[in-house]
Amino acid sequence: MSPAMKAENQPQEELTSPENTISNDELHQKSKVTVVGSGNWGSVATKLIASNTLKLTSFHDEVRMWVFEETLPSGEKLSEVINKTNENVKYLPGIKLGKNVVADPDLENAVRDANMLVFVTPHQFMEGICRKLVGKIREDAEAISLIKGMEVKMEGPCMISTLITEQLGINCCVLMGANIAHEIAQEKFSEATVGYRTNRGIAEKWVRLFYTPYFIVSAVQDVEGVELCGTLKNVVAIGAGFVDGLEMGNNTKAAIMRIGLREMKAFSKLLFSSVKDSTFFESCGVADLITTCLGGRNRKVAEAFAKNGGKRSFDVLEAEMLQGQKLQGVSTAREVYEVLSHRGWLELFPLFTTVHEICIGHLPPTAIVEHSERAPKFSLVEGSAQYY
Amino acid sequence: MSPAMKAENQPQEELTSPENTISNDELHQKSKVTVVGSGNWGSVATKLIASNTLKLTSFHDEVRMWVFEETLPSGEKLSEVINKTNENVKYLPGIKLGKNVVADPDLENAVRDANMLVFVTPHQFMEGICRKLVGKIREDAEAISLIKGMEVKMEGPCMISTLITEQLGINCCVLMGANIAHEIAQEKFSEATVGYRTNRGIAEKWVRLFYTPYFIVSAVQDVEGVELCGTLKNVVAIGAGFVDGLEMGNNTKAAIMRIGLREMKAFSKLLFSSVKDSTFFESCGVADLITTCLGGRNRKVAEAFAKNGGKRSFDVLEAEMLQGQKLQGVSTAREVYEVLSHRGWLELFPLFTTVHEICIGHLPPTAIVEHSERAPKFSLVEGSAQYY
Numbered sequence: 001m002s003p004a005m006k007a008e009n010q011p012q013e014e015l016t017s018p019e020n021t022i023s024n025d026e027l028h029q030k031s032k033v034t035v036v037g038s039g040n041w042g043s044v045a046t047k048l049i050a051s052n053t054l055k056l057t058s059f060h061d062e063v064r065m066w067v068f069e070e071t072l073p074s075g076e077k078l079s080e081v082i083n084k085t086n087e088n089v090k091y092l093p094g095i096k097l098g099k100n101v102v103a104d105p106d107l108e109n110a111v112r113d114a115n116m117l118v119f120v121t122p123h124q125f126m127e128g129i130c131r132k133l134v135g136k137i138r139e140d141a142e143a144i145s146l147i148k149g150m151e152v153k154m155e156g157p158c159m160i161s162t163l164i165t166e167q168l169g170i171n172c173c174v175l176m177g178a179n180i181a182h183e184i185a186q187e188k189f190s191e192a193t194v195g196y197r198t199n200r201g202i203a204e205k206w207v208r209l210f211y212t213p214y215f216i217v218s219a220v221q222d223v224e225g226v227e228l229c230g231t232l233k234n235v236v237a238i239g240a241g242f243v244d245g246l247e248m249g250n251n252t253k254a255a256i257m258r259i260g261l262r263e264m265k266a267f268s269k270l271l272f273s274s275v276k277d278s279t280f281f282e283s284c285g286v287a288d289l290i291t292t293c294l295g296g297r298n299r300k301v302a303e304a305f306a307k308n309g310g311k312r313s314f315d316v317l318e319a320e321m322l323q324g325q326k327l328q329g330v331s332t333a334r335e336v337y338e339v340l341s342h343r344g345w346l347e348l349f350p351l352f353t354t355v356h357e358i359c360i361g362h363l364p365p366t367a368i369v370e371h372s373e374r375a376p377k378f379s380l381v382e383g384s385a386q387y388y
Numbered sequence: 389m390s391p392a393m394k395a396e397n398q399p400q401e402e403l404t405s406p407e408n409t410i411s412n413d414e415l416h417q418k419s420k421v422t423v424v425g426s427g428n429w430g431s432v433a434t435k436l437i438a439s440n441t442l443k444l445t446s447f448h449d450e451v452r453m454w455v456f457e458e459t460l461p462s463g464e465k466l467s468e469v470i471n472k473t474n475e476n477v478k479y480l481p482g483i484k485l486g487k488n489v490v491a492d493p494d495l496e497n498a499v500r501d502a503n504m505l506v507f508v509t510p511h512q513f514m515e516g517i518c519r520k521l522v523g524k525i526r527e528d529a530e531a532i533s534l535i536k537g538m539e540v541k542m543e544g545p546c547m548i549s550t551l552i553t554e555q556l557g558i559n560c561c562v563l564m565g566a567n568i569a570h571e572i573a574q575e576k577f578s579e580a581t582v583g584y585r586t587n588r589g590i591a592e593k594w595v596r597l598f599y600t601p602y603f604i605v606s607a608v609q610d611v612e613g614v615e616l617c618g619t620l621k622n623v624v625a626i627g628a629g630f631v632d633g634l635e636m637g638n639n640t641k642a643a644i645m646r647i648g649l650r651e652m653k654a655f656s657k658l659l660f661s662s663v664k665d666s667t668f669f670e671s672c673g674v675a676d677l678i679t680t681c682l683g684g685r686n687r688k689v690a691e692a693f694a695k696n697g698g699k700r701s702f703d704v705l706e707a708e709m710l711q712g713q714k715l716q717g718v719s720t721a722r723e724v725y726e727v728l729s730h731r732g733w734l735e736l737f738p739l740f741t742t743v744h745e746i747c748i749g750h751l752p753p754t755a756i757v758e759h760s761e762r763a764p765k766f767s768l769v770e771g772s773a774q775y776y
Binding site: 178179180183184188189190191214216248249250251252253254255256257258259261262265277278280281282283286287288290291294295369 | 566567568571572576577578579602604636637638639640641642643644645646647649650653665666668669670671674675676678679682683757
């Protein structure tokens with residue numbers, strides 16, 4: 001064992017090599033992949049997967065992609081154009097998906113033969129999709145969710161992976177990370193994290209399916225931690241955007257991001273005691289947080305909000321800046337606030353709490369770094385990271 | 389105990405409140421503080437400290453600041469101007485230090501009565517300063533080092549805190565964090581981390597001395613981890629600068645920063661088994677890394693280096709861009725490389741290794757994210773964060 005590995009307690013479950021051995025079973029029963037979803041990220045994911053199924057003998061070459069059918073301005077059907085041009089001309093123009101990708105507008109047909117289901121749709125569609133899929137999928141199917149926008153309800157978060165497992169009766173992993181779709185489409189170097197519950201073999205298989213030299217995937221046994229990172233980071237990005245709008249500088253922004261990461265960790269662990277601190281060092285944690293707080297629309301609109309001293313509401317700014325899209329961060333901040341309030345935890349999460357109160361106009365944007373009795377609250381859970 | 393605290397294993401050693409109780413001893417033996425150093429950061433630290441000694445009864449009001457004497461263009465002595473104007477007109481113009489600050493050009497005299505010594509000089513001066521101080525300081529003196537630029541020698545890092553302890557026979561804490569001096573001078577919200585060895589009471593005292601509503605200080609029992617963060621982050625910042633210069637986007641930059649944080653952690657733990665993972669979640673860890681990779685001169689010159697395809701050396705760029713200052717990141721990368729090479733660990737630290745090889749022209753800047761057999765090496769220690 002190498003010294004570094006030793007020092008880090010070399011995991012028994014190292015999952016990052018794309019060249020893991022393939023069992024005889026796998027060789028004889030090739031896996032068949034269907035991607036449920038064909039938006040921007042769904043199309044990029046399909047491209048990644050399709051490049052691997054061609055190379056790896058344990059997968060059927062063909063990757064089926066369910067397309068929510070649309071009629072293009074030309075009068076053609078989106079799915080037909082994808083199959084003709086090998087491009088998702090609407091959501092990922094200019095990028096070839098791979099000749100082994102088959103767009104299929106029929107959901108039932110798309111999933112029928114697949115034993116590996118990749119879910120990557122807007123989260124609000126997932127309940128309806130699951131309902132349609134009950135009884136229509138293979139019994140041995142495995143699922144993975146790439147959906148970042150789960151809801152946090154008062155009784156706790158409504159995990160998409162849990163929804164899939166409960167509705168369809170199948171195991172569900174998640175894949176999250178610092179994954180700006182168009183950068184990965186251009187094959188720029190990036191990383192991602194697979195979260196799995198118990199079955200290490202399945203996690204390995206998902207890693208192999210997504211891993212490319214420019215898209216490094218690793219797996220951690222922590223579905224909830226990985227999945228929560230993808231949602232909670234948007235709340236922190238709102239806070240980081242306020243700092244940008246107030247022109248407080250990099251020190252302050254870094255401090256807010258760090259406090260945010262700590263609250264993400266504390267919140268996740270309060271809700272799921274199984275969540276691991278180390279997950280927050282993975283791509284789904286610190287890296288995705290950084291990406292989201294550097295770019296991203298949550299940060300951008302929050303910056304505009306603070307620049308306007310909170311005098312123009314998020315609704316107005318969203319309408320102006322995002323062509324009708326809604327910010328996940330603002331609604332997640334409200335949802336998180338409801339959980340905190342419901343459980344009496346508001347004071348333990350001063351950043352999450354303050355972000356929400358600024359969003360709804362109860363506090364001015366400057367409250368994010370106010371030198372008042374509020375600020376020291378940031379230290380309430382301070383240092384708590386140090387004793388595991 | 390609050391639920392969040394419980395979930396995070398509420399530390400026995402929570403050290404963040406500035407209002408800790410003061411023992412009788414302290415009340416009767418007021419501490420006397422001397423700051424050794426009066427550059428930009430030294431002056432800001434003095435300002436922070438001086439605002440607190442006025443308020444806290446356990447400290448003498450007066451803060452002495454040793455000034456390396458200089459004659460200003462006006463012909464006046466720097467120390468005299470500081471004492472007259474209450475400003476360090478050369479290194480922190482426009483900011484009042486506090487009327488209770490006394491600049492003293494005589495090192496021996498400056499430290500004579502102090503039992504709390506704050507060291508904040510360029511690291512290359514520390515050996516000489518320590519030599520001069522032997523036998524000249526109070527026996528009960530305590531030290532803290534704010535010096536970020538320690539050297540990494542082949543046999544391991546030469547910790548400034550260790551140098552102070554060994555040379556002067558006194559205990560030494562460290563204070564590090566996302567601390568851009570001029571932002572703190574303007575009282576913008578920021579955080580810092582005190583690292584201490586064993587004595588929690590002393591750490592508390594240092595926290596009280598520095599803590600203000602806009603400068604939140606917490607303490608962790610991990611001197612080496614805190615101190616190493618301050619040095620190793622500069623190597624990562626060079627890598628982040630390459631990514632900026634190559635215009636690879638935020639995904640890639642976040643990935644490089646994350647891999648860098650992981651290598652900082654792994655390297656520190658290999659050298660000191662006492663180093664705690666949680667330290668890297670503190671301000672000295674992730675927050676300082678973010679600040680340094682967003683701004684900072686290491687990032688900036690590395691960006692220019694990559695933009696020029698590595699065709700103009702760091703020496704040339706430094707001379708052009710930094711008015712004769714040297715980049716710590718480049719020399720630290722070389723020092724770290726020597727340690728890794730010496731111990732046979734090069735392959736375990738692909739990012740640190742690659743940064744150095746790019747700096748010396750053995751690899752092109754694109755190697756930082758090359759889609760070659762090098763890239764997957766990043767995954768060699770991947771996932772290792774997950775199993776403590």
